[in-house]
Amino acid sequence: MSRSLRPETRPDLRPAVAAALAEAVAADTIADEARGFPGWIAGFRGRALAQGIAPGVFDRAFEGVTFQADVIRRDRNQSEFVKPIWDYLDSAVSESRVQNGRAALAQYGAVLARIEARYGVDEEIVAAIWGMETSYGSYRGSAPIVDSLATLAYDGRRAAFFETQLVDALKIIQAGDTDARHMTGSWAGAMGHTQFMPSSYLAHAVDFTGDGRRDIWSDDPTDALASTAAYLAHFGWTRGQPWGVEVQLPRGFDHRLADRSVTHLPSDWARMGVRDMNGRAVRDYGRAAILLPAGARGTAFMIFDNFRVIERYNPADAYVIGVGHLADRLKGGGPILGGWPRDDQVLASAERKELQERLTRAGYDTKGVDGRIGPDTVSALRAYQSAVGLVPDGYASMAVLRRLR
Numbered sequence: 001m002s003r004s005l006r007p008e009t010r011p012d013l014r015p016a017v018a019a020a021l022a023e024a025v026a027a028d029t030i031a032d033e034a035r036g037f038p039g040w041i042a043g044f045r046g047r048a049l050a051q052g053i054a055p056g057v058f059d060r061a062f063e064g065v066t067f068q069a070d071v072i073r074r075d076r077n078q079s080e081f082v083k084p085i086w087d088y089l090d091s092a093v094s095e096s097r098v099q100n101g102r103a104a105l106a107q108y109g110a111v112l113a114r115i116e117a118r119y120g121v122d123e124e125i126v127a128a129i130w131g132m133e134t135s136y137g138s139y140r141g142s143a144p145i146v147d148s149l150a151t152l153a154y155d156g157r158r159a160a161f162f163e164t165q166l167v168d169a170l171k172i173i174q175a176g177d178t179d180a181r182h183m184t185g186s187w188a189g190a191m192g193h194t195q196f197m198p199s200s201y202l203a204h205a206v207d208f209t210g211d212g213r214r215d216i217w218s219d220d221p222t223d224a225l226a227s228t229a230a231y232l233a234h235f236g237w238t239r240g241q242p243w244g245v246e247v248q249l250p251r252g253f254d255h256r257l258a259d260r261s262v263t264h265l266p267s268d269w270a271r272m273g274v275r276d277m278n279g280r281a282v283r284d285y286g287r288a289a290i291l292l293p294a295g296a297r298g299t300a301f302m303i304f305d306n307f308r309v310i311e312r313y314n315p316a317d318a319y320v321i322g323v324g325h326l327a328d329r330l331k332g333g334g335p336i337l338g339g340w341p342r343d344d345q346v347l348a349s350a351e352r353k354e355l356q357e358r359l360t361r362a363g364y365d366t367k368g369v370d371g372r373i374g375p376d377t378v379s380a381l382r383a384y385q386s387a388v389g390l391v392p393d394g395y396a397s398m399a400v401l402r403r404l405r
Contacts, residue, residue, distance in 0.1 A: 033155070037067040040154045044163070053170045061146050061173050061180040068151040071143070071187045075152065082347070085293050085318045086340035092322035097131055098329045104136040105330060111222050115208065119229035120239040126229050128327040129313060130221065133195040137221050140193060141186040145169055149189045149198075165189050168198035177205075177213045184217065192216030193224035196231075204231040228313075235312045236305065241285045243310060243324035244303040246336055247274050255296055255393040256382060260375070263287040266302060274302065277337050293317045295395025299338030345398040355396055358404040359384055 041062060048058055105112065105127055112123035127136075134140045149169055153162040169189075173180055185191035189198065193216060196205060205214040208226030216224035245266075250273025257272075264272075266288055270281035274290065282288070282302055291301045301321065310320045325336060347355065349371045356366040356377055364380035378394035385392040388403065 033072075034067040034069065037151075037154055041065070041150065044150070044153070044166075047163075048167055048170055051167050053167065053174060057170060057174045061170055062150075063180075065144075065147050065150055067154070068143075068147050068187070071148050071151045072155055074187055075155070075157065083318075084340075084342075084344070084346045085298075085321070086342055088318045089322055089325065089336070092132060092318075093326045093329060093335075097135070097326065100136055101127055101131045101326065101330045104130070108221065108225070112225065115226045115229045118208075118226070119233040119237075121229040121232045121237045122239070122327065124327040124330040125232070125237075125243070125310075125323065126225050127330055128323045129228050129310075130194055130225060131326055132319070132323055133190075134193055137193045137219070140184070140217070141190070141195075142184050143187045144180070145183045145185050145189055145191055145198075146180050148185075148187050152189070162189070165198045168202050172198060172201060177215065178217055182217055193221040194228045196224075196227065200231065201227070204234060206230045231313070232309055235309045237309050238286065238304075238306055241304050241306050243306045243320065243327070244288075244291070244301040245282050246277050246338060247282065247290070247300050247302045248277060248279075248338075249274055249290075249300050255292070255391050256386070258290040258292045258300070258393060259378075260289050260291070263289050269302065274300075291317065292393050292395065293321065294340055294344070295397060296391045296393040297339070297341040297344075298395075299336055299340060341397075347396055347398060347401065351398070351401060352396060355381075355401050355404065358401070362404065 045058055045062075049055060105123070108127075109123075112126060115121070115126060116123045130136050146166070146169060149162050149166040153159055153166050155162075169183065172178065173183065183191065186195065190196065191198070191201065196216060201214070201216065205216060205223070205227040207214045207223060209215070209220070209222050214223055214227065216227060247269075253273065264287060265284050266274075266282035267284050269288065269290070274282075276282050286304050288302045288304050291303045291307075292298060293301070307320055307324070310323050313323075314320070329335075352371040352373060353369050356369040356371070359366050359377070359380045360369070362384060364384045365376075366380045367376040373396045377396070381396060381400065382392040382394045384390075384404075385394070385400070390400070390403070
């Protein structure tokens with residue numbers, strides 16, 4: 001026999017009910033939107049043919065293509081919260097990923113050595129991107145790319161971008177590198193071992209095996225790894241230069257100098273007291289900037305031009321540091337020694353927008369309110385921090401938002 005719960009102990013079901021209702025409404029909305037998909041395909045066919053896609057290629061590629069409601073749900077429900085960089089790196093450069101990477105280097109060492117000799121890109125960097133993107137080929141994605149891109153192009157949120165990617169995917173199929181059935185990848189359209197979008201594939205993929213196809217989808221990762229090296233080489237990879245070096249800042253360091261626009265030779269930084277974690281001056285690999293991805297309380301890096309090259313693959317600082325640090329670990333380097341402000345509460349999207357609004361109202365214009373902490377917001381934030389006596393590190397923290405409130 002069960003007893004009724006007292007009012008104060010009854011679970012509040014309202015949030016769960018509201019969430020379920022919202023999900024049901026969203027599902028109905030997506031279902032309604034899907035009804036126009038066949039008509040969209042008919043219209044897109046003409047646009048694709050006008051760009052050189054043969055009718056037969058189009059019709060074979062679109063045979064059986066269906067609207068992917070799950071792709072729309074995933075695109076619309078990407079988390080508004082940004083994972084803290086320390087949590088991201090804990091996962092991205094975990095011990096298991098390092099060990100698996102060393103095993104992959106042992107297995108494909110000869111291939112990677114030839115790729116490095118051809119393109120001048122460190123084999124560990126190529127392997128690190130492979131590890132970050134698909135865990136060394138273990139999770140390449142099984143979504144049908146034509147279906148996913150067609151769904152995203154039809155949806156309209158970024159229609160022009162995804163329609164361009166879809167036409168490029170059809171060009172790949174038309175060239176004979178693969179067919180629609182074998183063109184699989186992530187729900188958002190990235191393909192193969194190192195997750196190329198179709199436009200990047202067309203511009204940079206290579207046939208390193210010499211079999212007449214640029215095959216980034218098969219179990220053999222050779223073409224995908226070489227294509228990644230070719231991509232980085234195209235954007236200016238400097239052989240022998242690190243992506244970055246973890247450094248320690250001197251007491252009293254002017255944090256306004258920790259800005260991507262402020263560059264000096266490492267020897268000049270050393271004269272200002274910026275040294276590596278062993279207390280030595282960093283070698284003069286080229287001009288470098290100081291990066292504080294988690295503000296003055298976090299780890300500091302001296303970053304070089306190769307940092308910007310990796311950014312062409314993915315512009316997030318956390319991703320670039322993850323790739324670079326994983327590559328360093330694959331070379332035998334140790335973990336990051338500096339600390340992170342793990343007690344910090346990371347700002348959600350709405351809070352980042354609020355920060356921008358409050359900064360602008362206080363006279364520190366962020367040049368827009370979009371929830372993205374870009375150079376304009378960092379500059380405005382530094383100016384505010386300087387004015388109120390805070391460390392001007394440009395870090396968007398909950399403490400600064402509370403101060404603005």
